[in-house]
Amino acid sequence: MNENLFAPFITPTIMGITTLPIIMIFPCIILSTPKRWLPNRIQTLQIWLIRQITKQMLSMHNTRGRTWALMLMSLILFIASTNLLGLLPYSFTPTTQLAMNIGMAIPLWLATVIMGFRNKPKVSLAHFLPQGTPTPLIPMLIIIETISLFIQPLALAVRLTANITAGHLLIHLIGSATLALSSISMTVSTITFTILFLLTILELAVAMIQAYVFTLLVSLYLHDNS
């Protein structure tokens, strides 16, 4: 039981060669770029969706922050599509690997911090001390704010990893519970199946929400620093 609980999180290999590049490129095959003036249905839907998300997410940024539009949009598309594809049976979700999420979070966060310190050093340093702090608290608060700054990328990465991994694990566990209970008591098995159904809907939502949260937080750090 212990061994196959974490089996879905092992990188799949074909004869020793990892298939991770293929799995990560797969969403690109589904998202196609239009080559005509009037694209087909799927592309129209896709363009509409991306436009809505772009408008909503970039409305709070100034001109300098809006240069990050391409980066943020590809980020949210990548995370949302890999999370949703991971809900298919037998598929592997790259965002369950902490290595990959840290690889996404640290460069993005560091880029916003460096951008802030290069362009507006005074404003960036001022973020370490919220307005209206009582004077005796200032030293402690600066230390706390510094620690919270350094925790930001780790929190971004671990939040995404933990949410997706926990969701997958829960589905696995409740699914095997339903199967095991079906030979003991049909009523309890039906209740468990209902729980499984609701959980799957939750996971669908979580997949998209986590993508949104990740990108939103990156854009928030950007807003602070641009």
Next chain:
Amino acid sequence: MACILNNPSSNLTSLLSLEYKLLNVKLQQLPAWIMKRDFSPSEIVKAFHRGHDAYFDKYIDVKKGGIGGVSMVLAAYILLNYCVIYKELKHERR
């Protein structure tokens, strides 16, 4: 198109002529068909491009595309993942 049709001895013609497309090859002729293919990396990439373009033009790039086009791709993805994972799943059989 015309230059291809006028030159029957070229490799491209023999590859693209009707009986050599994969969907038209009969099961008995499959080994012979595989032997005739060029297996250099650039040819494999071109073959994938051709396959992708053919699928895209037929099922997705249509005015009234439906769920079917994307669903077939996802079903093939699930199948592929099952094949890759089969070795570990074998041990879960009772």
